[in-house]
Amino acid sequence: MSLENQTADLSLKNGKAKPAKQPKQNKQQPKNKSKGAIEGAAQVGVTIDKELDFPGWYQQVLTKGEMLEYYDVSGCYIMRPASFFVWEKITEFFNKRITDMGVRNAYFPMFVSSRVLEREKDHVEGFAPEVAWVTRAGSSDLEEPIAIRPTSETVMYPYYAKWIRSHRDLPLRLNQWNSVVRWEFKHPQPFLRTREFLWQEGHTAHLTKEGAVEEVDQILDWYADVYTDLLAVPVIKGQKTSKEKFAGSLFSRSIEGFIPTTGRGIQAATSHCLGQNFSKMFNIVVEDPSAPEGTEKGKLHVWQNSWGLSTRTIGVMVMVHSDNNGLVIPPRVAEVQVVVIPLGLDKKATPETIEQVTAACQKAEADLRAAGLRVTVDARDQQPGWKYADAELRGICLRLEIGPKDLAKGTALSVRRDNRAKAPLALDSLAVEVPKVLDQMHNDMYARAKELFDSHIKTVLTVEEMGPLLNERNVLLAPFCGEEECEDVIKDATARQNTEDVDERAPSMGAKTLCVPKDQPELKEGTKCAGCDRPAVAWTLFGRSY
């Protein structure tokens, strides 16, 4: 944080710089402004309204909040420290859980030969159009083009065949934290759809189907925990339909999030059971340990899983929580949780006042840091209002204002970023009180997002009801037969315009299935599919989605 470098500047000279106008939160937005500009918003802050121009707003909160920078290769973005910090927190959280379970980290090369990439047919078909190919090194053409991994199943599994020599080598559980490349030609969007992105990919092999499935669900639970416990974002666990599952898997489970502003669902993470599909392709076998002694032991193909969580997490977090004043970052992943802002250091301030306020700010910082919090003092030569706006733009969770009047009362005025709630906190118990406020903030952020998600899940029984409810930015729970062609019918029927080439940005695309939720309402005997005459097999979540 560049803020930290400025601490020493405190009390140098005050009141010289003109404060920038603080962007105001406008409850009533001009409705007919095509670009969604916020009235009266200062240029330094967010100037585009979240409700009126969501993509424009998203770009602004990310760049002005210094999370992200646009890059000169299309579809690639720079993760600045504020967003990379979030990713590090996610990494730490999830890595601890999987390594405690016995997963070991490794690193496989980013390059794949075309021969290996193309070994599993269904799988490669899913990725082939997006694979980036290296064909030249220096000024020499390579003999054979080499792909950059879009995912690592085919990179890793030839070696699983080599390393797994006996059932005693099972389960084999490896994970890597790396970047993958999918050269999509659709409109890119920071964190959500990028040509290179960071993720973890776990790849495991098990003796039995039961062992594999148990892990699929364990991982899914932890993915959900990342969203709820770290990012304060509600998600729904479920299983993908056969149309939407991972190419080459037996079944795919996922967690699905919701972006209230657009009413679109978003796949938040996936945990796939690959079955024996890849183990048959790559000949990953062990002798059957249950064969009776003395008999010839049959070969068993191992059961495999793969599971991944990406930097998409960060995009979902920003879209759900942030507002027209900038980023709102949940406390457990915020690089800066608390900013201390000295007040009353204007021209009229006496040297004693300056000294006392400065000392109190530094003590607050020291106390909070000792309590394990991430805190900074904003001692820059700017007016308090400018600092408030700057802290809001960056999504600092809590600001503590300390001026002569506060000192007289022995308190600091705390202001929460998420709901602007103000409360005086005793200066001598900051180390105890601030963590409580931050926990409350996390819980409140989650509760608000959960309520919004829940209130936008509408139950429908027929495809005719779907269109209008989708237009009102809902996702839909409908009885569904699970058939691929029926899913296509529903998608067509719910698209506002039935053009061949629907623009992903427009909220007019048809609805896809998001998942079959794990938590199923009762499905009455004889309930028909919402899309056809077949009987429904499960309540299924539909939505326009990212």
Add this chain to the structure above:
Amino acid sequence: MSLENQTADLSLKNGKAKPAKQPKQNKQQPKNKSKGAIEGAAQVGVTIDKELDFPGWYQQVLTKGEMLEYYDVSGCYIMRPASFFVWEKITEFFNKRITDMGVRNAYFPMFVSSRVLEREKDHVEGFAPEVAWVTRAGSSDLEEPIAIRPTSETVMYPYYAKWIRSHRDLPLRLNQWNSVVRWEFKHPQPFLRTREFLWQEGHTAHLTKEGAVEEVDQILDWYADVYTDLLAVPVIKGQKTSKEKFAGSLFSRSIEGFIPTTGRGIQAATSHCLGQNFSKMFNIVVEDPSAPEGTEKGKLHVWQNSWGLSTRTIGVMVMVHSDNNGLVIPPRVAEVQVVVIPLGLDKKATPETIEQVTAACQKAEADLRAAGLRVTVDARDQQPGWKYADAELRGICLRLEIGPKDLAKGTALSVRRDNRAKAPLALDSLAVEVPKVLDQMHNDMYARAKELFDSHIKTVLTVEEMGPLLNERNVLLAPFCGEEECEDVIKDATARQNTEDVDERAPSMGAKTLCVPKDQPELKEGTKCAGCDRPAVAWTLFGRSY
């Protein structure tokens, strides 16, 4: 570790599997065997002698010790968990130091447009022959080929120009942990020269040269600490000559290691002061804060550094410490520090004995784990001798043997991996004693390597002395004028055959400068350069090198 999955198998059935012959350490090697095969070595262990066929031995300890797997794209290798764990420990150690200093982690794209890559001329010339180019995505040719970063100076600095708006934004200190690609056509070698490798690259900008230089040295100290404190490998700090410095830098400092078996030096990490070279290219400027109030403020180009440490660390560690029985991994980075091996569980063992030994092994494991050690019980259905050999192959630091006789004495027999020193340790104080043994092992490993390095640094005054001493696997400290053409002369004069295309594998290449050591012996007034008639400016370390 697959070992851990086997714990439950203890006491299942004993003595069934035939123990593999344990490879013996042969002090006297057959001198005329062209392949360096170790006599009597079992096929499962290392079969090639370190002294006789170093590259063959290196490949075997890495693959049989399960650190590394060869990969089907030439020059790329799989880092298996045992080596990735070492990298994670290095990451943790160094990351803590730089983030405490105020460096922030970020992530920049792996792709660079050719326009940006080629902006700094000297710099790109150093890398151009090794750059991998993506020219195709799916089945479409890209409009412009896109490079994969060989390093990120030109990736990052255009954005530094944008982000640094005032001297208050300085120092700007970013770091990333990523992989880079240098498509070398020289013979690849695991960890030392690979086409993709993992590293960290720090890139910082400072207001003053002093600030930049101070950081260069701070980072170099921490790099040295990684080698000495974690890897038990001695290094020498120094500065690169102008011929060997990083392309585009003002000066480069490095730490240099030594591989005793080949007598070759190896660059272990580098910390570069880039001066204002890149800031002039990319126009990274701030207003001069020292300009008097009211005058027009001049522009200052910022001072920049870049510094990197790579997975080469792991290769150096293995080459220095490991032996003909397999890996020797220093305790602070070993994934498994202690293996507990139950003894006396053969056919004659009573159920009581089995139960007591098993319980004692489990208690030892629990005690050591509670003390923060990484420990496993090898309860596999194999003979102890086989387990000893397996633990040695993997470089597990300490084995604890526990059998009925040990139990009667209340001790476990500890055997160190590095020097095979045996000592009984009281079972009820393992949690206290084992950490001491591991610390001693670290210190002893460092001391041995340091003594070997020191005894192979020979002081010379003339180029004529160099050849024979190099052939005896020494590096050389010589008075040197610092001139590039003189360096070329010395290189030619010290090559055994003056062929145009020297094979890097052969120890016959000419000597290069490794560094001008920071720690300089007295250079007497009037001392002449070892290579020419000019006066020497500094004692300089020369060697055949990797």
